Amino acid sequence: xLSNFVLYIFQGISVTIAVTLVALPAGLIIGLGLAxxxxxxxxxxxxxxxxxxxxxxxxxxxxxxFILYFILSGKYINLxxxxxxxxxxxxxxxxxxxxILRGALTAVGGGQMTAARAIGMSRMDAIRFIIIPQAVRLAxxxxxxxxxxxxxxxxxVYALGVEEILRRAQQLSxxxxxxxxxxxxxxxxxxxxxxxxxxxxxxxxxxxxLPTNPV
Amino acid sequence: xxxxxxxMSLLVLASLLLASCGxxxxxxxxxxxxxxxxxxxxxxDYPPFEYIDESGxxxxxxxxxxxxxxxxxxxxxxxxxxxxxxxxxxxxEGKIDASISAFNYTEERDQVVDFSEPYYMGEDAFLxxxxxxxxxxxxxxxxxxKVGVQTGTTQDAWLTDSLxxxxxxxxxxxxxxxxxxxAALDLKNGRIDVMMADYxxxxxxxxxxxxxxxxxxxxxxxxxxxxxxxxxxAELKQAIDEIxxxxxxxxxxxxxxxxxxx
Numbered sequence: 001x002l003s004n005f006v007l008y009i010f011q012g013i014s015v016t017i018a019v020t021l022v023a024l025p026a027g028l029i030i031g032l033g034l035a036x037x038x039x040x041x042x043x044x045x046x047x048x049x050x051x052x053x054x055x056x057x058x059x060x061x062x063x064x065x066f067i068l069y070f071i072l073s074g075k076y077i078n079l080x081x082x083x084x085x086x087x088x089x090x091x092x093x094x095x096x097x098x099x100i101l102r103g104a105l106t107a108v109g110g111g112q113m114t115a116a117r118a119i120g121m122s123r124m125d126a127i128r129f130i131i132i133p134q135a136v137r138l139a140x141x142x143x144x145x146x147x148x149x150x151x152x153x154x155x156x157v158y159a160l161g162v163e164e165i166l167r168r169a170q171q172l173s174x175x176x177x178x179x180x181x182x183x184x185x186x187x188x189x190x191x192x193x194x195x196x197x198x199x200x201x202x203x204x205x206x207x208x209x210l211p212t213n214p215v
Numbered sequence: 216x217x218x219x220x221x222x223m224s225l226l227v228l229a230s231l232l233l234a235s236c237g238x239x240x241x242x243x244x245x246x247x248x249x250x251x252x253x254x255x256x257x258x259x260d261y262p263p264f265e266y267i268d269e270s271g272x273x274x275x276x277x278x279x280x281x282x283x284x285x286x287x288x289x290x291x292x293x294x295x296x297x298x299x300x301x302x303x304x305x306x307x308e309g310k311i312d313a314s315i316s317a318f319n320y321t322e323e324r325d326q327v328v329d330f331s332e333p334y335y336m337g338e339d340a341f342l343x344x345x346x347x348x349x350x351x352x353x354x355x356x357x358x359x360x361k362v363g364v365q366t367g368t369t370q371d372a373w374l375t376d377s378l379x380x381x382x383x384x385x386x387x388x389x390x391x392x393x394x395x396x397x398a399a400l401d402l403k404n405g406r407i408d409v410m411m412a413d414y415x416x417x418x419x420x421x422x423x424x425x426x427x428x429x430x431x432x433x434x435x436x437x438x439x440x441x442x443x444x445x446x447x448x449a450e451l452k453q454a455i456d457e458i459x460x461x462x463x464x465x466x467x468x469x470x471x472x473x474x475x476x477x
Contacts, residue, residue, distance in 0.1 A: 004270045177423050
């Protein structure tokens with residue numbers, strides 16, 4: 001009987017992974033756009049990106065999720081809880097990813113841009129072919145940290161009605177009155193997921209390493 | 216930058232357009248029937264009203280009742296599981312079509328949503344540890360103990376309005392929990408002295424956890440238990456109410472009670 005229930009928690013894994021796989025790339029796309037705008041978009045664009053990041057990072061994720069879900073996606077834009085929750089989580093994450101990528105872009109150094117321009121590349125080409133490829137490599141270690149945070153924060157979408165690992169563990173606890181078994185199972189699943197996600201990203205970072213790049 | 220601003224305003228315009236075309240369809244009940252699906256919110260951590268059984272199925276008094284109502288409406292239920300205190304907001308914002316989760320009628324709730332006719336009359340209970348030696352002869356007597364309650368319930372409102380606001384129960388002696396089972400576990404561990412909840416789930420918790428007993432029961436904050444319906448949705452309310460009357464007269468509801476509350 002109990003093994004059935006543990007299995008029921010395991011069924012939440014696919015939901016947790018799906019939420020993360022929507023939220024992370026959504027946050028990456030928005031975050032990369034904002035980081036580029038911040039570094040190369042001129043004074044006003046940079047200011048906008050700066051304020052966005054400040055606001056998003058200054059409010060607890062769960063509060064933002066509720067605002068994005070209940071207010072911004074009001075009665076008429078009818079996204080399912082899964083999509084609304086995942087995208088909201090992606091928006092929350094975008095501010096952190098923007099900061100990671102902004103740091104990486106800055107770390108590549110102004111000299112690279114000057115050199116690229118000197119050999120006749122346009123600004124856009126220099127960003128695309130010189131700056132971004134190096135910045136991405138620099139960004140992977142801090143980004144893998146953000147990836148594990150998003151994976152763990154995916155439990156927040158339960159508040160919007162998505163039954164993922166944590167919610168299933170709560171239901172198990174409510175029926176069986178065995179909180180240790182329920183939350184222990186959930187903790188183990190999260191740990192294994194984060195562990196393998198980080199190992200995968202470490203591997204990627206190792207593979208993409210440039211001979212000239214000490215990082 | 217100008218181009219960027221232009222893009223932003225285009226996006227805003229597009230979302231406004233999207234927002235305006237959604238509202239053009241027929242009545243809420245028509246839409247439900249057309250889709251063949253009614254989205255019903257519940258918080259499946261409240262046995263025996265709504266919970267997940269050992270094989271992972273969503274079961275309980277409310278669950279079976281709602282599925283029968285939906286069957287008679289000619290639709291199926293799409294269950295949306297939310298924390299109890301998000302359910303009213305979910306109905307208000309149109310995220311779910313209705314909600315069944317052992318909701319008692321209160322005036323505060325009635326201001327933002329509507330209620331079906333009651334399908335069950337609830338009682339409140341004070342749950343204590345078996346070793347408890349205090350006296351609870353009237354509801355107000357719990358004011359001299361540490362009291363636990365589930366957030367957002369009618370019991371929470373009663374304790375807050377009738378005991379805390381009146382200065383009988385110190386605020387720091389009222390412990391609010393996300394879910395009823397957390398309060399019951401704390402009661403067993405001696406962190407609180409008394410827990411206030413609906414009688415039926417309290418009795419179920421006492422039996423499941425063991426070492427707990429009901430010290431007092433009466434209609435205090437609870438009473439009529441209803442399905443929550445969007446504010447002003449008279450058509451859906453009427454359809455559900457008619458089915459509830461049918462189910463009552465056929466003895467369906469009584470049979471469900473025997474199945475889950477014994």
